Amino acid sequence: MHLYARYIRTLLLTAVAVLFFVAGFTLTIDPYGYFGTPRITGLSRIKPASATRNRTVKPIAMARINPRTLILGNSRPEVGLDPASPIWPKAKRPIYNFGIPGAGVSEQGRYGLLALSKQSLRFVYWGVDFVDFMADRRSMKYCNRSSATVKVVVPKSSTWKRLKDTTLALWSLRAVLDSVWTVLSQYRPYSANRTMLGFNPARDYWPTIVAEGQGVLFKEKNAEVRKRLFGQGLMLVGKGCNWSSDFEALNEVLEAFKAKGIHVVLFINPYHVDYLNIIREAGLWQQFQTWKNYLAEIARETGSELWDFSKLDPRKQENVETLRRGQALQWFWEPAHYRRALGRLMLSQMLDGFDSIDVPVGVRLVP
Amino acid sequence: MLFNSYEFVLLFLPAAWIGYFMIGNRKGREPAIAWLVAASLFFYGWWNPIYLVLLVISMLVNFLLGESLSRSHERQTKRRNRRVLVLGLAFNLGLLAYFKYTNFFISSVDAALGTTFNLEHIVLPLAISFFTFQQVAYLVDASRGMTKEYSFSHYALFVTFFPQLIAGPIVHHGEMLPQFARRGALRPRLAHLSVGITIFAIGLFKKAVLADGVAVYATPVFDSALHGGDPNFFFAWSGALAYTFQLYFDFSGYSDMAIGIARMFGIRLPLNFFSPYKSTSIAEFWRRWHMTLSRFLRDYLYISMGGSRHGSTRRYFNLMTTMLLGGLWHGAGWTFVAWGGLHGFYLIVNHFWRWFVETVVPWHMPNNRLTRAVAWALTFLVVVIGWVFFRAESFDAALRLLAGMFGMNGASIPNAIAARAGNVFDALSYLGVTVDYSSGTRFLKSYFWIGVLFIASIALPNSCEIMRRVRPVLSGHRCAPEDAIEPLRLLKPLLVWQPSRIAAILIALVAMTALLSLSEITEFLYFQF
Numbered sequence: 001m002h003l004y005a006r007y008i009r010t011l012l013l014t015a016v017a018v019l020f021f022v023a024g025f026t027l028t029i030d031p032y033g034y035f036g037t038p039r040i041t042g043l044s045r046i047k048p049a050s051a052t053r054n055r056t057v058k059p060i061a062m063a064r065i066n067p068r069t070l071i072l073g074n075s076r077p078e079v080g081l082d083p084a085s086p087i088w089p090k091a092k093r094p095i096y097n098f099g100i101p102g103a104g105v106s107e108q109g110r111y112g113l114l115a116l117s118k119q120s121l122r123f124v125y126w127g128v129d130f131v132d133f134m135a136d137r138r139s140m141k142y143c144n145r146s147s148a149t150v151k152v153v154v155p156k157s158s159t160w161k162r163l164k165d166t167t168l169a170l171w172s173l174r175a176v177l178d179s180v181w182t183v184l185s186q187y188r189p190y191s192a193n194r195t196m197l198g199f200n201p202a203r204d205y206w207p208t209i210v211a212e213g214q215g216v217l218f219k220e221k222n223a224e225v226r227k228r229l230f231g232q233g234l235m236l237v238g239k240g241c242n243w244s245s246d247f248e249a250l251n252e253v254l255e256a257f258k259a260k261g262i263h264v265v266l267f268i269n270p271y272h273v274d275y276l277n278i279i280r281e282a283g284l285w286q287q288f289q290t291w292k293n294y295l296a297e298i299a300r301e302t303g304s305e306l307w308d309f310s311k312l313d314p315r316k317q318e319n320v321e322t323l324r325r326g327q328a329l330q331w332f333w334e335p336a337h338y339r340r341a342l343g344r345l346m347l348s349q350m351l352d353g354f355d356s357i358d359v360p361v362g363v364r365l366v367p
Numbered sequence: 368m369l370f371n372s373y374e375f376v377l378l379f380l381p382a383a384w385i386g387y388f389m390i391g392n393r394k395g396r397e398p399a400i401a402w403l404v405a406a407s408l409f410f411y412g413w414w415n416p417i418y419l420v421l422l423v424i425s426m427l428v429n430f431l432l433g434e435s436l437s438r439s440h441e442r443q444t445k446r447r448n449r450r451v452l453v454l455g456l457a458f459n460l461g462l463l464a465y466f467k468y469t470n471f472f473i474s475s476v477d478a479a480l481g482t483t484f485n486l487e488h489i490v491l492p493l494a495i496s497f498f499t500f501q502q503v504a505y506l507v508d509a510s511r512g513m514t515k516e517y518s519f520s521h522y523a524l525f526v527t528f529f530p531q532l533i534a535g536p537i538v539h540h541g542e543m544l545p546q547f548a549r550r551g552a553l554r555p556r557l558a559h560l561s562v563g564i565t566i567f568a569i570g571l572f573k574k575a576v577l578a579d580g581v582a583v584y585a586t587p588v589f590d591s592a593l594h595g596g597d598p599n600f601f602f603a604w605s606g607a608l609a610y611t612f613q614l615y616f617d618f619s620g621y622s623d624m625a626i627g628i629a630r631m632f633g634i635r636l637p638l639n640f641f642s643p644y645k646s647t648s649i650a651e652f653w654r655r656w657h658m659t660l661s662r663f664l665r666d667y668l669y670i671s672m673g674g675s676r677h678g679s680t681r682r683y684f685n686l687m688t689t690m691l692l693g694g695l696w697h698g699a700g701w702t703f704v705a706w707g708g709l710h711g712f713y714l715i716v717n718h719f720w721r722w723f724v725e726t727v728v729p730w731h732m733p734n735n736r737l738t739r740a741v742a743w744a745l746t747f748l749v750v751v752i753g754w755v756f757f758r759a760e761s762f763d764a765a766l767r768l769l770a771g772m773f774g775m776n777g778a779s780i781p782n783a784i785a786a787r788a789g790n791v792f793d794a795l796s797y798l799g800v801t802v803d804y805s806s807g808t809r810f811l812k813s814y815f816w817i818g819v820l821f822i823a824s825i826a827l828p829n830s831c832e833i834m835r836r837v838r839p840v841l842s843g844h845r846c847a848p849e850d851a852i853e854p855l856r857l858l859k860p861l862l863v864w865q866p867s868r869i870a871a872i873l874i875a876l877v878a879m880t881a882l883l884s885l886s887e888i889t890e891f892l893y894f895q896f
Contacts, residue, residue, distance in 0.1 A: 007866035014875035173884035
């Protein structure tokens with residue numbers, strides 16, 4: 001019997017020790033950036049796992065930064081606009097990149113409204129995407145602007161959810177494995193990462209570029225975009241309609257920003273020529289132009305600026321076919337995602353007064 | 368409530384255990400049994416309290432019928448005994464047929480006759496297949512005078528005892544109830560607790576870490592086939608093998624947990640799994656897979672139909688019928704019937720082959736490592752093919768996946784791997800292997816998981832073998848050496864549990880790894896049957 005008592009005692013003590021060790025380890029490494037533990041070079045500076053918990057971690061990280069300027073949108077501005085770029089004037093710092101991969105217009109808006117509770121917020125740069133406004137609208141709910149009733153609401157933060165998230169970030173096998181992966185990734189040249197300011201440096205494109213060539217990234221993305229844009233019933237607004245839930249969501253969030261005196265700069269993300277060709281081949285070019293008109297109308301009404309970076313110029317026509325393995329285009333990762341270099345030129349134009357560009361990368365549609 | 372949930376492990380189980388022994392010590396056996404029944408009903412009702420109504424009605428009716436059968440057996444009134452038994456079988460099978468098979472029957476009639484009969488969807492009550500079979504076995508045993516029960520609370524405990532209520536092992540009344548009546552059964556024993564926790568931890572690890580870990584590589588492949596995709600050779604095999612191991616670790620993990628929890632209460636349950644993927648014949652596979660169901664089908668169906676007593680043709684017919692019904696028991700769908708039929712066919716071939724080599728072949732068949740390896744490989748292959756029907760949601764999806772597995776949709780590997788494979792890919796491309804643009808990481812991870820689980824299920828001792836010093840189950844599994852492969856036989860003596868400090872530390876690590884992985888809770892596959 002003594003043996004069994006010792007067995008159970010050792011088992012319980014080990015279990016408690018494991019709990020403490022796991023909590024200490026995950027808290028120190030903080031693989032998702034959830035706790036805001038200082039990033040230690042060689043141990044936890046690069047956070048490859050944070051990309052998998054964007055929706056949970058970014059609101060917390062944003063609150064921690066308490067930004068004066070916010071970058072909103074999907075993965076494109078997240079990859080393209082660097083909040084740490086020296087081009088940002090001091091008056092607009094700190095900046096937080098709240099780009100969320102895969103987020104639609106309403107969701108992007110919700111994150112914007114969440115940041116609205118921060119007293120320091122003064123400027124918003126919101127990158128919008130044509131595809132986010134396209135949907136199968138054969139059965140429309142919101143059709144006419146006069147009857148639109150969309151409400152973009154920020155879900156209430158519950159203590160239970162926060163407790164659950166915190167527990168999982170501290171005590172889950174996933175968090176332990178991600179912590180180990182984080183430590184190992186410090187020594188890998190191309191680990192994925194999210195910076196403290198929410199930026200995605202897109203380092204994880206490089207292994208493919210080096211081993212397979214950038215052409216593969218273009219091939220995959222073109223196939224994905226083609227599949228999406230050739231989808232059935234894809235429309236900006238339904239037949240006989242003049243409005244959509246996406247436009248209403250955008251309008252509503254911009255109104256909220258306006259009411260708080262926040263200056264909003266809307267911008268249409270740049271596309272590589274491959275992307276624009278697919279829009280044209282899918283027969284959506286006219287709708288693409290109509291979309292811009294809608295945006296301009298909304299921007300004017302809500303007192304926002306609107307920039308269009310989708311106009312073709314030589315930067316968007318680089319040829320990926322001529323590249324060898326290990327070589328990359330200067331301005332694009334693949335047809336949908338532009339590089340930080342192009343983002344910097346966009347910022348130069350939008351911030352007005354920094355750098356001079358011989359060939360402008362975009363035009364201001366609404367001042 | 369799921370075994371693999373925090374509320375079960377941290378709240379329900381400790382409360383049920385403490386309550387049982389505390390009440391047992393203070394108030395005696397009957398209140399303790401009543402407590403366990405109440406706890407088990409709470410456990411069952413956690414999913415949906417409405418299910419409790421059916422369970423309680425089923426128990427009440429079967430208890431009364433069982434009582435009547437026992438009395439008629441004692442009084443030797445055979446005719447009455449037979450009538451009551453027929454009534455009991457009709458009641459149980461009628462309930463099962465209504466709740467589990469009505470929708471299937473109507474949709475099959477619609478498909479065959481082009482009719483459009485429509486019925487409100489009937490919700491399948493949880494565990495109905497298990498508690499129905501358990502009670503059918505009880506009625507048959509009672510009619511034969513092999514068991515009797517005149518206390519409803521004892522009968523209710525036999526049916527609802529929460530470790531085995533939802534997905535087995537299917538126990539006999541005579542196996543379990545006498546254990547609760549043993550002297551000293553109401554005193555908590557550290558030995559039982561230690562053994563129970565250990566087996567439970569192994570089971571939880573199998574389910575939460577291994578089965579759920581590999582599941583993500585099975586689902587997309589079957590989904591792709593369901594939605595009209597034509598999976599290529601490597602993709603199709605990754606899905607079929609991932610499911611093969613997911614199902615095994617899921618269900619054997621569940622059985623281990625059930626055995627471990629029961630043991631914490633001082634109760635030994637029957638063995639349900641014994642390394643089935645080590646089998647060198649399909650007959651041996653069925654002696655090791657879901658053993659309590661196989662026992663039920665053998666004792667109450669196959670033997671009742673005559674078994675092998677009326678010649679080989681009748682025997683093959685009985686085998687096929689048993690396996691078809693076994694397939695249908697698993698799910699109301701034609702893919703399950705096909706799976707059962709396939710295994711019926713395998714068993715017939717198995718018996719025919721045995722007869723052939725024993726009576727027709729003039730020389731003695733060699734029994735060495737090579738022949739065992741060939742027999743094992745063939746058995747494993749046909750089992751995997753069977754699982755494709757078992758998992759696929761339609762016939763079409765199963766056939767698409769099988770076409771992929773037999774190379775009819777070509778073979779390709781992700782470009783990311785081909786680009787890094789150098790000359791190896793050049794050699795593969797001579798064999799017709801091409802590239803695709805799917806994820807290389809996913810491809811590698813899926814085959815890594817499959818490799819690890821393959822070794823674990825083929826080479827490592829099972830939980831019953833690891834715990835053999837403390838008699839973990841009611842009765843072990845006996846087999847001849849040629850019935851299974853043992854690639855790492857030398858490991859067996861090293862991996863035998865004893866209550867040492869090292870074992871405690873290792874089991875704590877296993878348990879904590881499993882507990883920490885419960886953040887994304889998934890249901891057990893066998894709950895749907």
